[in-house]
Amino acid sequence: MFDLSPTDWMAIEVTLKLALYTTLILLVIATPIAWWLANGRGSPGVRTAVQALVALPLVLPPTVLGFYLLVLLGPAGPVGSTLESWGLNHLAFTFQGILIGSVIYSLPFAVQPLQQAFANLGRRPVEIAGSLGAGRIDRFVTVILPMTRGGFIVAATLAFAHTLGEFGVILMLGGAIPGETQVLSILIYDHAEAMDFDSAHRLSFGLLVFAFAVLFIVYAINRRFDTVRL
């Protein structure tokens, strides 16, 4: 069952690294977006548009997202060509490229639980903390974070788990370079294509168990912090 090949191990390593970095980046990006969506000011029209934009990866075929990112980040795309003009490499078929792809792809899974948690929290505790002399960062660390802890745990877990299951975006954008862009889902596809069903089964079953465990934990947490609903 566990006699995995070096290629398998490399794919596991790339996958976990990708999921971990994606989660960390998402927590930093998603928090202000979610706060603004839940409690921010400004025109409702703009807010609705941003909300829709954030949710787009939920409904878009991952291949569409991957295709546009490939165009954008590749050597001929605006981002890729700019990078090359600075003497850097373009991002198609690189780990950085698939990292950007999975951050966008998993964005709604981080934003939505946080937005829900912030909406439940409301502005009041923050206003109170402000009246008690706490500045912005102080308020975030001593009031928002502890009071919406459940939302952060759910957001992080979902972002991590969703990145594990990513396929289409990486297929389009990253190809399958071992140790660089070949993640588990791609490798399973390659195993199956090569009729190596035993290897495909080993990895698939492992992912299945892992995904179930992660969701089980999320819902258990969800039950404890009833401020957060999915």
Next chain:
Amino acid sequence: MTRPQPDTLRIKARLERPGFALDVDTAFPLEGVTALFGRSGCGKTTLLRIIAGLEHPPGGEVHFRDTAWQSGKTFVPLHRRRVGLVFQESTLLPHLSVRGNLLYGYKRTPEPLRRLHLDEVARLLGIDDLLERRADQLSGGQRQRVALGRALLTSPDLLLLDEPLNALDTQTKREIMPFLARLSEETGIPSLLVTHAPDEVERLATRVAFMHDGQLERLEPLREALARADSPLFRDEGAVSVLQGELGPADAHGLHPFGPPEARYRVPSSPGAGRQARLRIDARDVSIALSPPQDVSILNIIPVTIESLDEAPGHHGPARVLAVCRQDDGQTLMAELTRLSTERLGLRQGARAHALVKSVAFLD
């Protein structure tokens, strides 16, 4: 523009919302308790939020003493205004203990500015025994007292109280009122109290700002607000008088003298003799007699001069009259009579009469 006067809070603000416009240009003296009184939706909470810096109306001006809190490009955020906030619903931070809540602002107050400390505030508010409890283990009244203590422990320059008693039942309200009443006296911190309850104004306020439809209609001392028949304070529950005076020790009959000899009441129970007290008298509990009646059970018969006779507030039409009477100590006593009685007695402005006071209640 004139230079902002020290020891006032000056606000000039216009704010438009769908179905609502606030337009205020006023200055509140920074002394005692100023009540912002008006119906829901009249803009009193919005005004309070502008003062706190939670609303930022463009072009608005807020000056606290000599400091501009908002003026042109200047905008001091809430956490630098040194303002204590108490809202109507519980706002304790649930992840902190009572002590943690109380000290949250205290720790963030620079040491030289700390004038109030945990022990005295806890004693003032009667929460010494609750310090180690969790915030969600408290009753509604206890929570509000902790919220008040937490605001006080920042030694604020100004207290903003947004209907702090509104969510509480009558019993709990009665339990908290004395603490609120003592507050401004014992700490010297000026406060603004948003309320729509006349009894809170009568009990707590030094002066009243009447708000209506986003405008501040009138700012006057409580005594004056209670001395006119058309006071908005009387609109829903009828006219009342609030008398201030010293309460003496009980006599052989267990009655306490209240007020000076020329307007002396004798009242049964009391919250404690030898101190200033406020007495609340419903205008409907006061009758008028031209000569002092001899054989009557009523104890409190006070000589008065009739100042005016107006239609009584409320919805009685012309059948009832509110007689505004002046006691000989200068305080105002209201009597609600039928028009028939006033005509029978031939009451008119300037007449001497005797007010028969059937019942009194203490505000403290």
